Amino acid sequence: MSASPLAPGWLSHPGNVNELNPALWARDVARAKGGELAVDSVPVSALAAQFGTPVFVVSEADFRARARSFKNAFDAAFKDLCGGVDVYYAGKAFLCSEIAHWVSEEGLRLDTCSGGELAVAVRAGLTGRQLGLHGNNKSDAEINRALDLEVGRIVVDSLPELERVGDLAAARGATANVMLRLTPGVHAHTHEFIATAHEDQKFGLSLASASVPGPGKRPMHDDGSPAAQAVAAALAHPCIRLLGVHCHIGSQIFEPAGFELAARRLLGFLADVRDRHGIELPELDLGGGYGIAYTEADTPRPATEIAQAMAAVVRSACSELGLRVPRVSIEPGRAIVGSTTFTLYTAGTTKTVNVQMDAANDDGATHPRRYVSVDGGMSDNARPVLYDADYSAVLASRSSTAAPGLSRVVGKHCESGDIVVRDVYLPSDTRAGDLIAVPGTGAYCWALASNYNYVARPPVVAVKDGHARLIVRGETEDDLLARDVQREQVGKDHNNLEAGA
Incomplete structure (x- = not known):
């Protein structure tokens, strides 16, 4: 399969869709047995099982x-x-x-x-x-x-x-x-x-x-x-x-x-x-x-x-x-900190859309783009929406022999601009339940994270010497609701004000 005309000029068509570009990752990130991504020998499936997704994973x-x-x-x-x-x-x-x-x-x-x-x-x-x-x-x-x-x-x-x-x-x-x-x-x-x-x-x-x-x-x-x-x-x-x-x-x-x-x-x-x-x-x-x-x-x-x-x-x-x-x-x-960290997501809905080029470019032909939705998005990485920042992504839970397809990794928020990775080649068999890893998320991702759509902010996990541990716990729904003032409390506060308390 050849490069997609929809791809930006800087994005090359991969000869091996499973290969990692070492410049983008922490030095102890590699493919392990079965093609699964691992950091300091800890497989991402173990991280997802223990800490859930999305999760920021930092190599200490x-x-x-x-x-x-x-x-x-x-x-x-x-x-x-x-x-x-x-x-x-x-x-x-x-x-x-x-x-x-x-x-x-x-x-x-x-x-x-x-x-x-x-x-x-x-x-x-x-x-x-x-x-x-x-x-x-x-x-x-x-x-x-x-x-x-x-x-x-x-x-x-x-x-x-x-x-x-x-x-x-x-x-x-x-x-x-x-x-x-x-x-x-x-x-x-x-x-x-x-x-x-x-x-x-x-x-x-x-x-x-x-x-x-x-x-x-x-x-x-x-x-x-x-x-x-x-x-x-x-x-x-x-x-x-x-x-x-x-x-x-x-x-x-x-x-x-x-x-x-x-x-x-x-x-x-x-x-x-x-x-x-x-x-x-x-x-x-x-x-x-x-x-x-x-x-x-x-x-x-x-x-x-x-x-x-x-x-x-x-x-x-x-x-x-x-x-x-x-x-x-x-x-x-x-x-x-930037390259020390990747964000691990779980893929959900996937779909392919046909994008029509303009008439002056490629004679108005249509070309496919794969949309891969993940369980995070602009709430854990606001940089694409703020700065048009580009990122990369890989299928992390396994290797694949499928042909690479031009993909867009998107979040779960109610915004059309909720894009995590605008352009990347992922295996065309990427499906719901797969783990997706986005490298280079150590800087200004967790720091800018929000609770848009009342989505809890993810945990941060540090890996060292083959062991993973929480360094920032993820939020819960109780955390999200903790600052809401209950109606009964509103009444009490109002009465206190009237009484001059």
């Missing part, structure tokens, strides 16, 4: 290995420049108490974006020095919690927030460790909703007149820019310790040019700070956003290559600017 060994690879690669590349790199795992990608333990045990720090994420860190036993707090609209309660914990840094996103952080620190006689998030004006080649360093978006303090610094000719940045104003205000405030500057240009980025340009622009800004204020700020955070492989079209770079390229840029720029190399930090999230 793979997570730890990817975390170590970033730490080791960046430490080695920057050792002679600034003694190494502080790697902050971006908790927003996926965070629970057990993940926070792994992060700490592998020598990484943790970047949080809310009071809830700080609470997870505290439960896992992380100390303030290991933590950072991000966010464009932190509440006073979140800032106070960060000050209580004496977090290593609060990443300030605006001038009003800087003033609030200073005031809250002063009110308690404390000093806040602050980094300033800057927008370097770099256009990252990614979906517009996850590109975060251009000017017209909610994050960061603008550099305004930022430009690429060069040897012998470096324009000063606009001293009236929000970034320059924030530096002056932070340095003048007695309860703020300004550590340095931070940027994050976006997510799921493969091309190195954006990262390199952002690094040069921020280092140029640090040189301006030195020239204006006579101080060299000690830290520089270059963010995260390194892409992973979701499909065969994706070509992520290994951590070593990323680290060496970044070190070369920092070395060159600091030399040109006569700037002492600051302590560098990075914030990988997806690049650590």
Whole structure:
């Protein structure tokens, strides 16, 4: 059977529909006896029997290995420049108490974006020095919690927030460790909703007149820019310790040019700070956003290559600017957790539809597309609907000798856009009861999960040394109903209000 004209150009017709693309999976995922998928020798049928489906399955060994690879690669590349790199795992990608333990045990720090994420860190036993707090609209309660914990840094996103952080620190006689998030004006080649360093978006303090610094000719940045104003205000405030500057240009980025340009622009800004204020700020955070492989079209770079390229840029720029190399930090999230995890579903309804091409394309002929419905969907993976994200899938419970057919894996929700995998070749005999595995779901899937249609969020299972264990339990219907206020309680509350209780 030949490739379907309905398939996107990047999707190749498989010679072997049972073959796994190793770039998409945790390193200990493989086909076992009978063609069944297994992670660290644990077959998916055993996982489904014990934990049900859908279920997120994470390889602990793979997570730890990817975390170590970033730490080791960046430490080695920057050792002679600034003694190494502080790697902050971006908790927003996926965070629970057990993940926070792994992060700490592998020598990484943790970047949080809310009071809830700080609470997870505290439960896992992380100390303030290991933590950072991000966010464009932190509440006073979140800032106070960060000050209580004496977090290593609060990443300030605006001038009003800087003033609030200073005031809250002063009110308690404390000093806040602050980094300033800057927008370097770099256009990252990614979906517009996850590109975060251009000017017209909610994050960061603008550099305004930022430009690429060069040897012998470096324009000063606009001293009236929000970034320059924030530096002056932070340095003048007695309860703020300004550590340095931070940027994050976006997510799921493969091309190195954006990262390199952002690094040069921020280092140029640090040189301006030195020239204006006579101080060299000690830290520089270059963010995260390194892409992973979701499909065969994706070509992520290994951590070593990323680290060496970044070190070369920092070395060159600091030399040109006569700037002492600051302590560098990075914030990988997806690049650590994304490929460690797959979602296991059970197939339900399947059907084949005939899709008519337009008259100018293929003479208006019709071609089949197989729809495979699974027992999850946009409630456990919102990325396809949010970002048009592409994924892959395989028949996981068995191998098949059937011909590959162009398929669309869809969820069970009452939305036509409830698509898990838009285009994939699955065996044409895929049927109800088969297990389907979707790789690359470690980042922003469980984290963005919802209860749409009152569907319970799935459990998360970690596999290590041939054993599987829950690290996040799945929700039950009792959980879904727990926050509903019963009619009897509504009456009591109303009477209490009338009585002034």
